Amino acid sequence: MDDASTLHLQAIAAANANDYPLTLALADRARRLTSDRDLLDRIDITASRAVAETRGSAEAVAMCERVLARPDALPVTVGLARSQLGMLHMHNADGSAAMHNFEAALTTLQGHPLHLGRVFVNRGMLHLQQGDPNSAAGDFEAAVANFDLTDDLEVRAKAVFNLGYSHLLRNDLVAAIQNMDAASEVLARLSPVSRAIVQQDRAEVLVASGRTREAIDALEDAAAAYGSERVRRYQAECEFVLARTLLAEDPRRARTVARSAARRFRKHGSEPWALRADAIALIATIEGGSRSAALLATADELVSALRQGGHRLEAERLALHAARVLVRRGQLQDATERLARIRVTADSPITTQLLAREIQAELAAARGDNQETRDEARQGLQELHSWQATFGSLDLQSSSVGHGQHLARLGLRAALEDGRPEVVFEWSERARALASKVTTLRPPPDPQLASDLTALRLLDPGETAKARALRERIRSKSWYAAQGSVGEPATLDVLQVRLEKDHAALVAHVVVGDAVTALVVTGDQAHVVPLDGATLVRDQLDRIAADLDFAAHNPGGSFGETVRASLDEDLAAVADELVTPLLDLVGDRRLVLTPSALLAGTPWTLLPGLKGRPLTVPTSATRWLELRERGEPTLERIGLVAGPRVERACEEVDRAAAEWPSTDVLNGDDANSAKVAEVAARVDVLHLAGHGVHAGDHPLFSAVELADGPWFGHDIDLLSQTPSVVVLSACELGQVSVLRGEESVGMTAAWLHAGARTVLSSPALVADDVACEALAHWHRLVAAGSAPADALAEVVAESDGVVPFLCFGAGW
CATH class of the missing domain: 1.25.40 (Serine Threonine Protein Phosphatase 5, Tetratricopeptide repeat)
Structure with a gap:
């Protein structure tokens, strides 16, 4: 039978795992087995945490104060009571009382590294609550140093995880991810509540990185887990974070969730936390479009209450939103005066x-x-x-x-x-x-990332849970x-000098609201040209994408001819809106196109007025200038890869190889990820012919199928060198996803980001026969000295098939 000391240790473990019913049960059993006053005090200190979570903070505070009231309490026990009392006050958002007790505990517990480490963790959390991540980071680092003197890996993991959270608030996203990842595996094993805490804080990293939808999913799961374990304060805090996350996506729902969190906080006796939730609800109301005078008065009261409570960050954000209301109401002088009183610094x-x-x-x-x-x-x-x-x-x-x-x-x-x-x-x-x-x-090389990518490649398609875990770990590793x-944009004068040398023109299609405007720049002129509405163009582009896919699957027959006629009609309509009004300005020049992401997927080489014209699509004109200033690369080392299950892939690479003096050709079992990576790292031109899959939710998991499985966008970052020219002759790999912020991402962007100068790919499906013929012709021209975009223009002009390939990056 367990004695009281053993049961107490088990209660401590249960409390650390956030299993509060078990903590209380073990504490009750331990009390019945001992009359030792000091042990009874320590049992009460441990149980107070569970009491606070299940029955309310007032009773828990009274338990700790009874220990402190005993004149014969041992110094270490007094220190533990101070530490616990500080945490209880912190959870009630009474920062002053919490800080007093933490500092008293640190003085009393000198020489006890495990206890000291826990106080540093708790005081670090108080610093975070008060918007002081720098002091918090110092406390978490001190906690880790103390825990390193013990053998308790679990509490050390909590300190490392919280250090990651402090880095997040210091705007150091990578350090946040690294610390959280280092600790999350240990913490997630402790209990469902610990797992939910990891999920909740990791969601805030996702928010900071712009992955709002994934963060919302993670927070909803965490809130449900807290609810299942009946830990209502944790559930309220999670709802608070969820409401804040929903502000940009769904203000109405954000307000509902914030109000729910406020009710839970008040039921738990935590009015300061309830005020923070009220602030989120009010911001949601403002983001929903409200701008009444009563709203401003409420905001002023809340800002004052938050500042008095030490919640400077929340007060500043609410004050900024109140100033936005004044701007919307046309009270511009009042807005100016309010903004002048708000303190936002580089540490915010x-x-x-x-x-x-x-x-x-x-x-x-x-x-x-x-x-x-x-x-x-x-x-x-x-x-x-x-x-x-x-x-x-x-x-x-x-x-x-x-x-x-x-x-x-x-x-x-x-x-x-x-x-x-x-x-x-x-x-x-x-x-x-x-x-x-x-x-x-x-x-730098990352062996663990390479190992995880290999494991994902070899995974059975049915193992979806394991695949999700591997993908998440791979994404986290890639974030390191x-x-x-940072570079500044090039000037128009510098651009014009380069365009004049290249006999080229820039066309930048800009979309604001439903208005499309084109900027046309040549060596000696620049014009701003209003065009038609974006909605009409986007609808036409959607029809073109469907027709291109159908044409790739059905290139012949009467039905194919009907689709081709429909495609030609829509291409002409898009050209009338985006190209024809600009032709007199661009003349016969090559084109550098920098279209808005709303126009992603446009088959520019097929549009009347552009068909047969050399053109390239860089990430920006500034980036194109950088690539042009480096000069044109020498293309001597050629790598060609034929993936499995593509009828003419081997013929395609063999015909391309015949155009060059020497090549590395991989097909059959040789076309595997290891050999492809080895070839890719030492060639000037890499041609990938195979089945491709564009992963719209996580575009860098887009992949080309090789003999041993998919070769992902993430694999590209493992290459020691990047080819100058990459040809993606694989269905779907030229497609892009437009993320929040209108940023286009896909396999093409991954190669350009990794350092490729030019990527040849298609935004739509290409028939195998067409790709085989067109790319053999392209290799013949490039091997003879043509620039990639010049060669592609000639191929498209002379082909009877639909060739929607584009040059991305610097095409010449």
Whole structure:
């Protein structure tokens, strides 16, 4: 039979695992087996945590205060009671009382590293609650140092995980992910509640990275887990985070969830937390469009209460939203005065910094000051890009651009109202490809990432749960990529010098609302040309995509002819809207196209007026200039890969190989991931012919099928060197997903991000016969010295089939 000390240790373990009913049951059994006053005190201290979670904080506080009231209580026990009392006050958002007790505990518990470490963890959480992530990080680091003197891996993992959360609030996203990942496996094993805590805090990383939908799913699962375990305070805190996450996606639901959280907090006796939830509900009301005077009065009361409670970050955000209401009401002087009183610094969360810039830009726009609008938007985007430069992952960079989407629209709208080509060009560059502003260093080799990708390749299709876990781990690992550097957009003058040398023109299609505008730049002229509405064009592009796919599957016969006629009609209609009004301006020049992401998937090479014309689609004009200034690469080492189950893949690569003096050709069992990676890292041109799959939800899991399974977009980052030219002759691999923030991501973007100069791919399906003939012709021309885009233009012009291939990056 267990004695009281053993049962107490079991109660401590249950409390650490957040199993509060079991904690109380074990504590009751332990009390009945001992009369030792010190042990009874310690049992009460342990049980108080479970009492607070199940019966309310008042009773729990009284239990700890009874221990402190005993004059003969042992010093260590007094320290433990102070630590627990501090945590109880912290959960009630009484920061002053919590800090007093934590500091007293730290003094009393010197020489006891396990107990000291726990106090540092709890005080670090208080610093986080008070919006001081720098002090929090210091406490979590001290906790880890103390836990390193013990053999308790579980409490150490909690400290490391919380250190990750403090890095998140310090805007260090990669350090946050690394610390959380290092600890999450240990913590998730402890209990369903611990697993939910990991899920909840990891969701906040997803929010910061722009993966809002995934964060919402994770938070909903965590809230349900807390509810099942009947830990209502945790459930309320999770609902609070969920409501905050929903603000941008669904303000009405955010308000409902925030009000539910506020009710739970008040039922639990935590009025300060309830006020924080009230603030989220009020922001949701504002984001839903409300702008009444009563709303402003309520906001002022809440801002004051939050500041008095030490919740500076929440107070600042609510105050900013209140200023937005004043802008919407036309009370611009009042808005100016309010904004001047709000303290937003470089240490504020990046989302708060960007919100402040948005509202300053909205205020300038309401005054009709286009210059000030652009200045505020520009500064906000520069802050975003400086933050993006702290991580090198394409996945993170692409998804995080949603944070700058509204600023980019404000700046672009102001630029179009200004109307000067140089201003429109600047904002076309700033707004069109926010992630491409960051130039990334090659990441170091990662054996674990390579191992996980291999495991995912070999996985049985039925093992969906294991596949999900592997994909999540792979994405997290990819987020550790090296830092990058931020560049400014090129100037219009510099662009025109290059265009004149290349006998080329830039056409930048810009979409704001439903309006499409084209900027046309040649070596000596620049024009801003209004075009037709975006909705009509998007509908036509959707029909073209369907016709292209059908034409690829049914190239012949009377039905195929009917589809081809429909396709030609829609291509002509899109050309009439996007191309024909610009032809007199571009003349016979090559084209550099930087279209809005809304036009992603446009088969530009097939449009009348562009068919047979060399053109290239870079991520931005600035990036195209960088690639052109490096000069044209020498194409001598050629790698050709034929994947399985494509009828003419072997013929396609063999015919391409015949055009070059020497090549590496992989087919059959040799076309496996290891050999393809080895060849890809040492050739100048890599041609992949095989079945491809575009993963729309996570585009970097798009893959080309090889002999041993899929070769993913994530595999590209493992290459020591990247080919200059990549040909993706695989169905679906030229497709893109447009993420929040209008950032286009797919296998093409992955190769360009990794350093490829040119990628040849198709935004639609291509018939195997057409691809085989067209690409053999293309290789013949490129081997003879033609630039990739020049060769493609000739191939498209001379082909009887539908050849929707495009050159991305620098096509010459």
